[in-house]
Amino acid sequence: MRAVFQQAKQKGQAKQKGGGGGGGKGGGGGPAPVFDLAADELITCLDIRVGDLKNVRRHPSAEKLYVEDIDIGEDAPRQVCSGLVDYLPAEQLEGPCLVVCNLKARKMQGTDSQAMVLAAQSADGATVELLKPPPGSAVGERVTFGARQRQPL
Numbered sequence: 001m002r003a004v005f006q007q008a009k010q011k012g013q014a015k016q017k018g019g020g021g022g023g024g025k026g027g028g029g030g031p032a033p034v035f036d037l038a039a040d041e042l043i044t045c046l047d048i049r050v051g052d053l054k055n056v057r058r059h060p061s062a063e064k065l066y067v068e069d070i071d072i073g074e075d076a077p078r079q080v081c082s083g084l085v086d087y088l089p090a091e092q093l094e095g096p097c098l099v100v101c102n103l104k105a106r107k108m109q110g111t112d113s114q115a116m117v118l119a120a121q122s123a124d125g126a127t128v129e130l131l132k133p134p135p136g137s138a139v140g141e142r143v144t145f146g147a148r149q150r151q152p153l
Helices: 002-017 040-045
Strands: 048-058 066-071 078-082 095-100 106-108 111-113 119-121 128-130
Antiparallel strands (some): 066 078, 106 111
């Protein structure tokens, strides 16, 4: 993840040095960044919780989306859409997972999605896996990151 933040930071610096690029659609310089992407504390902005993924089904109108119900310890499960159809069979999705909960709910092809399930892809793009919580984690528990030493990229 650190590499992704570093790449984003470098791209932002390149645009600033060039005098305002605006993302390639002919706009001005755009607003200043809200976060320092090199800050270790950036990850704490994410509300990542342990979830229990159930009731995986194909999206009614999108070929590449699943719709899942994820219990994160609230009164009702959250409905989440994820673009994992090309990567994982529905049976492999059920069970413990990690969920980003502080995203604005949105419609994906007309279906509400109230969070984002976390998955990782191998460097060669051949495999995708859901990120799993450590054994013994409780549903709804928030994932935190302890202090760590800086490592060179």
